[in-house]
Amino acid sequence: MSTSNIILHSERLELSFGGIKALDSMSVEVEKGQILSLIGPNGAGKTCFINCVTGYYRPREGQIVFDGTDILGMRPHRIARLGISRTFQNPNTYPTMTALDILLAARYMHCRAGMMECLAPFGRSRREELQSRRSIEEVITFTHIEELRKKPISMMSYGQRKQVEIARALVMQPRLVLLDEPMSGLDDVMKEMVCELILDMHRQGMTIVLVEHDIQTVMELSHKVAVLDHGQKVAEGTPAEISRDARVASAYLGRNEADGQQAACP
Amino acid sequence: MDPVITLIQLIISGALVGGIYGLIAMGFVVAYRNARVFNIAYGQLAVVGAFVAWTFVGSPAAPRLPVPFAVVATLAVAVLLGLVVEWLLFRRMIDRSQFATFVASLGLLGVLQGLVMSVWGTKTLAMAPVFPKGPLHLGGIVLAREYLWAFLVAVLLAFVITLFFRRTRLGLAMRAAYDNQAAARTLGVSVRLSSQVAWSISAVIAAAGGILIATVGGVSMALSELVLVVLAVVLIAGMDSVAGCIAGGLVLAVGQNLVSYYAGAYFTGIESVFSMVLILIVLLVRPSGMFGTKPIERV
Amino acid sequence: MKRGSRRQADYGRDVALIGGLRGWTALAVLLVATVVLPQLLSVTDNMKWVTFLNFTLLTIIAVLGLQIITGMAGQISLGHSAFLMTGGYIMAILATKLGFPFWIAAFLAVLATASVGVLVALPAIRLKGFYVAVVTLAFFTISQHIFQNLSIAGGIWGLSNVPGPSVGPLKIITDTSWYYFLLLLTAICIIASASLARSRIGRSFLAVRDNEVTASGLGINVPGAKLRAFFIGSLFAGIAGVFWTSYVTAVRIDQFSLWDSIWYLGMIIIGGLGSTAGAVLGVLFLQLVRQVLHEITASGVVPLSINFSAALTFAVYGLAIILFIAFRPHGLMAVWQKLKTSYKRWPFGE
Ligand SMILES: Nc1ncnc2c1ncn2[C@@H]1O[C@H](COP(=O)(O)OP(=O)(O)OP(=O)(O)O)[C@@H](O)[C@H]1O
Ligand SMILES: [Mg+2]
Numbered sequence: 001m002s003t004s005n006i007i008l009h010s011e012r013l014e015l016s017f018g019g020i021k022a023l024d025s026m027s028v029e030v031e032k033g034q035i036l037s038l039i040g041p042n043g044a045g046k047t048c049f050i051n052c053v054t055g056y057y058r059p060r061e062g063q064i065v066f067d068g069t070d071i072l073g074m075r076p077h078r079i080a081r082l083g084i085s086r087t088f089q090n091p092n093t094y095p096t097m098t099a100l101d102i103l104l105a106a107r108y109m110h111c112r113a114g115m116m117e118c119l120a121p122f123g124r125s126r127r128e129e130l131q132s133r134r135s136i137e138e139v140i141t142f143t144h145i146e147e148l149r150k151k152p153i154s155m156m157s158y159g160q161r162k163q164v165e166i167a168r169a170l171v172m173q174p175r176l177v178l179l180d181e182p183m184s185g186l187d188d189v190m191k192e193m194v195c196e197l198i199l200d201m202h203r204q205g206m207t208i209v210l211v212e213h214d215i216q217t218v219m220e221l222s223h224k225v226a227v228l229d230h231g232q233k234v235a236e237g238t239p240a241e242i243s244r245d246a247r248v249a250s251a252y253l254g255r256n257e258a259d260g261q262q263a264a265c266p
Numbered sequence: 267m268d269p270v271i272t273l274i275q276l277i278i279s280g281a282l283v284g285g286i287y288g289l290i291a292m293g294f295v296v297a298y299r300n301a302r303v304f305n306i307a308y309g310q311l312a313v314v315g316a317f318v319a320w321t322f323v324g325s326p327a328a329p330r331l332p333v334p335f336a337v338v339a340t341l342a343v344a345v346l347l348g349l350v351v352e353w354l355l356f357r358r359m360i361d362r363s364q365f366a367t368f369v370a371s372l373g374l375l376g377v378l379q380g381l382v383m384s385v386w387g388t389k390t391l392a393m394a395p396v397f398p399k400g401p402l403h404l405g406g407i408v409l410a411r412e413y414l415w416a417f418l419v420a421v422l423l424a425f426v427i428t429l430f431f432r433r434t435r436l437g438l439a440m441r442a443a444y445d446n447q448a449a450a451r452t453l454g455v456s457v458r459l460s461s462q463v464a465w466s467i468s469a470v471i472a473a474a475g476g477i478l479i480a481t482v483g484g485v486s487m488a489l490s491e492l493v494l495v496v497l498a499v500v501l502i503a504g505m506d507s508v509a510g511c512i513a514g515g516l517v518l519a520v521g522q523n524l525v526s527y528y529a530g531a532y533f534t535g536i537e538s539v540f541s542m543v544l545i546l547i548v549l550l551v552r553p554s555g556m557f558g559t560k561p562i563e564r565v
Numbered sequence: 566m567k568r569g570s571r572r573q574a575d576y577g578r579d580v581a582l583i584g585g586l587r588g589w590t591a592l593a594v595l596l597v598a599t600v601v602l603p604q605l606l607s608v609t610d611n612m613k614w615v616t617f618l619n620f621t622l623l624t625i626i627a628v629l630g631l632q633i634i635t636g637m638a639g640q641i642s643l644g645h646s647a648f649l650m651t652g653g654y655i656m657a658i659l660a661t662k663l664g665f666p667f668w669i670a671a672f673l674a675v676l677a678t679a680s681v682g683v684l685v686a687l688p689a690i691r692l693k694g695f696y697v698a699v700v701t702l703a704f705f706t707i708s709q710h711i712f713q714n715l716s717i718a719g720g721i722w723g724l725s726n727v728p729g730p731s732v733g734p735l736k737i738i739t740d741t742s743w744y745y746f747l748l749l750l751t752a753i754c755i756i757a758s759a760s761l762a763r764s765r766i767g768r769s770f771l772a773v774r775d776n777e778v779t780a781s782g783l784g785i786n787v788p789g790a791k792l793r794a795f796f797i798g799s800l801f802a803g804i805a806g807v808f809w810t811s812y813v814t815a816v817r818i819d820q821f822s823l824w825d826s827i828w829y830l831g832m833i834i835i836g837g838l839g840s841t842a843g844a845v846l847g848v849l850f851l852q853l854v855r856q857v858l859h860e861i862t863a864s865g866v867v868p869l870s871i872n873f874s875a876a877l878t879f880a881v882y883g884l885a886i887i888l889f890i891a892f893r894p895h896g897l898m899a900v901w902q903k904l905k906t907s908y909k910r911w912p913f914g915e
Contacts, residue, residue, distance in 0.1 A: 109784035118764035376883020383876035
C-alpha cells in the first residue's frame with residue numbers, strides 16, 4: 001500500500017492528565033476514503049484521541065500528520081480549515097441558536113467575504129449567503145432534519161441534537177470526519193438512519209473515523225477497527241480479524257470478568 | 267520634611283486605608299461566592315450605609331444619636347436592605363445565569379442611586395466624629411487617630427467574618443455550597459438561607475466599610491466608586507482568601523497613596539488610573555484572573 | 566421533490582433583510598413617518614422634540630455598536646461610552662486644534678476609535694465573562710482621566726466650536742437639517758448592522774457567544790472574532806461620538822459618563838439581546854421614558870425638585886432593567902414576536 005493513500009497518520013501519541021495516561025504510545029493510520037472505527041471500554045482514550053487530532057488537546061509527544069501536513073500543536077480552527085471536522089460525544093448546547101443558525105455558521109470557512117463586506121446588504125456577502133443557504137439545504141435533506149430547521153437547539157431532544165451535530169459536521173464539507181459516538185442514546189430507527197448516513201458519506205468519498213460502542217454496527221460499517229484500552233492500541237485489523245481476537249474480548253469485558261467468564265463456561 | 271519620613275508616613279497611612287479596602291472587598295466576595303451575584307451595585311450599598319449612618323450620627327454641628335447606637339442602627343438597616351434586595355430581586359433569579367444576575371445588579375445600581383439622590387441629595391456631607399480625632403505622633407511620623415481606629419475596626423470585622431466562615435456550622439455549610447451546590451443541597455443546606463445570609467453579610471460589610479471610609483473622607487456619592495477599588499482588590503488578591511483581600515487592599519491603597527503624592531500634581535485622578543492599570547496588568551499576567559486556579563476545560 | 570424546489574425559490578426571500586409585501590409596506594410607512602415627523606413636531610411649539618429625536622438617533626447608532634459587542638459576540642462591555650468619548654475628543658482635537666477639514670477629521674476619528682476598540686479587546690480576548698467587563702470598566706476610567714488631563718483636549722473644560730458637517734453645498738446647522746442627516750446616518754448603520762447579523766462574520770459572533778469550544782471547531786478563530794466584534798462595535802460608537810460632539814459643537818468629560826455605558830447595556834437588554842431591531846426598540850423605550858419623566862417634572866403638575874427628577878430617572882431606568890431581566894429577559898423583541906403570532910392566529914388564541 002502506498003503511503004500517499006494514508007490521509008491521517010498519528011504516531012506514538014502520549015497524553016496524560018496528572019497520573020492518568022489517557023493516550024499511551026498510540027499510533028494509528030487512516031486510509032483515504034475508508035471507515036476506521038475506534039472501540040474500547042469507557043475511559044479508554046477514544047475521545048482524547050479525537051481531541052488530539054482536532055487540536056483541543058495537545059499530546060505531550062508524538063506526531064499527527066494530516067494529508068502531508070503536520071497538525072500537532074495547531075489550534076482547532078486551523079485544523080478545521082484543513083478539512084477535518086468532528087462531532088462531539090455530548091451533543092453541544094447553544095443557548096440561542098437554531099439548527100439553521102448553527103448550520104449557516106458552519107459555512108464560515110467556505111465563505112470569503114471580509115469584515116467590511118459583511119456590513120453591506122449587497123455584494124459578496126449576500127451572494128455567499130444565498131449559496132450557503134442552498135448548500136446547507138442539501139445537507140438538511142441528506143440528514144433528514146427538515147423539520148428541525150427553525151427549532152432552537154436548546155429545545156431539541158438528545159437524538160435531534162445528535163442529528164444536527166452530524167449535519168453541522170457535514171456542512172463543513174470535510175475530507176475527514178471524526179464521529180464521537182454518533183449513535184449512543186438513539187433508538188433503533190435513528191441508529192439505522194445514522195448508519196445509512198455514514199455509508200452515504202463514505203460513498204461521497206469522505207474518510208471517517210468512527211467511535212462507537214455498538215460492536216455490531218461497527219463490524220458492519222468499518223473497513224478497519226482499532227481497539228483501545230487504557231490509552232493503548234491493543235489490536236487493529238479488519239472487522240473479521242478483530243472479532244476473532246481474544247484480547248479484544250478481554251479489553252471490552254475487563255480482564256477479570258473475561259477470566260471469570262472463561263472459567264464459568266469452558 | 268525628611269523624604270524618608272514622608273515615604274514611611276505615606277506607606278503607613280496607605281496601609282491603614284488598605285485594611286478598610288480589604289474588608290470592603292470581602293463583602294463583594296461573599297455575595298459573589300455565596301449568592302453567585304457579580305454585584306456591580308456593591309459600591310452603592312456602601313453609599314447607602316454611609317448616608318444612613320450620617321442620618322443617625324448627625325453632622326458635626328448637630329450630632330444626633332450616640333455613636334455606638336447609631337452604628338448598630340445603621341448595620342441593622344443594612345441587614346434589612348440586604349434582605350429586601352435578596353427577597354425582592356435575587357431570590358427570583360437563583361436559577362438564572364450569572365449574566366442575568368449581573369444585569370439585575372446593574373438595575374439595582376440605578377435604583378439605589380436614585381434612592382440616595384432623592385433622599386440625601388448629591389452634596390458631600392460631613393459626619394460628626396465616629397472615632398476620636400486628632401494627630402498621633404509616632405517618632406517623626408504623624409498619623410490621624412481616626413485612620414488608626416478605622417483600620418483596627420476593619421481588621422476586627424474581617425476577623426469575625428473569617429471566623430464565621432471557618433468555625434460556625436452555617437458558615438462552613440455555605441462554603442461547602444460554593445464548592446458543590448448539588449452536594450450541599452443533599453446535605454440539607456438551603457440555597458435560600460445561604461443566599462439570605464450572604465446578602466445580609468455583604469450589605470453589612472458594605473455599610474461598615476462605607477462608614478469607615480466616610481469617617482476619613484466624608485459622606486458623598488463618590489463612595490460609589492468604591493466598586494472600582496473592590497474590583498481591583500479582588501483581582502489582585504483572588505476570590506478565595508480573606509487574607510488575600512486584606513493583602514490586596516494594602517497593596518492597592520499604599521500604591522495609590524504613593525502615586526497620588528508623587529505624581530498627583532501632574533495628573534489628576536492618577537490613583538484611579540493606577541488601580542485600573544493594576545487590574546489590567548494582573549489580568550494580562552494571569553488571564554484567568556487571580557480568582558483561583560484555571561478551570562480545566564473538558565471537551 | 567416539489568417541496569424542495571419550492572424552497573429553492575424561497576432562499577432569496579429568506580436571506581433578504583426585508584421580505585414580502587407587508588415588510589415593504591411597513592418600511593414605506595416608517596420612512597414617510599420619520600421624514601414628516603419633524604414637520605409635525607414643529608407645528609406644536611419649539612425645537613425641543615427635534616433635539617430629542619436627534620439625541621435618540623445618535624444613541625441608536627451607539628447602541629447598535631454595543632449590540633454587536635455584547636449582544637452578538639457576548640462580550641460584556643461597561644466601557645461603551647468611552648468609545649464615544651474617544652471618537653468625540655479625537656474629532657474635536659483634529660477639527661479645532663489641528664485644523665483638519667470636517668470629513669477627514671471625522672473619518673480619522675472613527676478609524677482611531679475602532680483601533681482603540683481593538684486595543685481594548687487585546688487583553689479582553691484572553692478573558693471570559695466578567696473579566697471582560699472589568700477590562701472595559703478599566704478602559705473607561707483610564708480614558709476618562711487621560712482626556713481630562715490632556716492639555717490639547719482642553720482639560721476639564723473640554724473643547725468647543727466643533728464644526729458641523731456639510732454635504733456638498735448643504736451646511737448642516739439647524740436642528741431639522743441635523744435630523745435628516747442623522748436619520749440617513751442611522752438608517753445606514755441599521756442596514757449595516759442587520760446585514761452583519763446575516764453574514765459570515767455576524768454568524769461567527771453568534772457562534773462564539775453560544776459556545777466558544779465548538780466555534781473553533783467550525784474554523785472560527787475565536788480571539789479573532791472577538792477582535793472583529795470590538796472593532797465594528799467601536800466603529801459604530803466612534804461614529805456616534807463624532808457626530809454627537811459635532812451636533813452639540815463641544816466635547817466635555819461629563820458628556821459621556823459611566824452611567825451612559827450602563828444605560829446602553831440596559832437598552833440592549835430591554836430591546837432584546839442580539840437583534841438590531843431590539844437595539845432600536847430599547848433606545849426608543851428608555852429615551853421615551855426619560856422624556857416623559859422630564860415632561861412631568863417640567864410641567865409642574867407634580868411639584869418636584871430638579872434634583873428629584875434626576876433621581877427619578879435613575880430609579881426608573883434601574884427598575885426598568887430589573888423588571889425586564891427578571892420577567893422579560895428576551896426584551897421587547899420577544900414581546901413583539903409574541904404579539905405578531907397571536908395576531909396571526911387570532912381568533913384561535915396562543
Ligand atoms: N480534561 C481532562 N482532564 C483530566 N482527565 C481527563 C480529561 N479528559 C479526559 N480525561 C481522562 O482521560 C481518560 C480517557 O478519557 P476519554 O474521554 O478519552 O475516554 P473515552 O474512551 O472517550 O470513554 P467513553 O467511552 O466513556 O467516552 C479518562 O480516564 C478521563 O478521565
Ligand atoms: Mg468518549
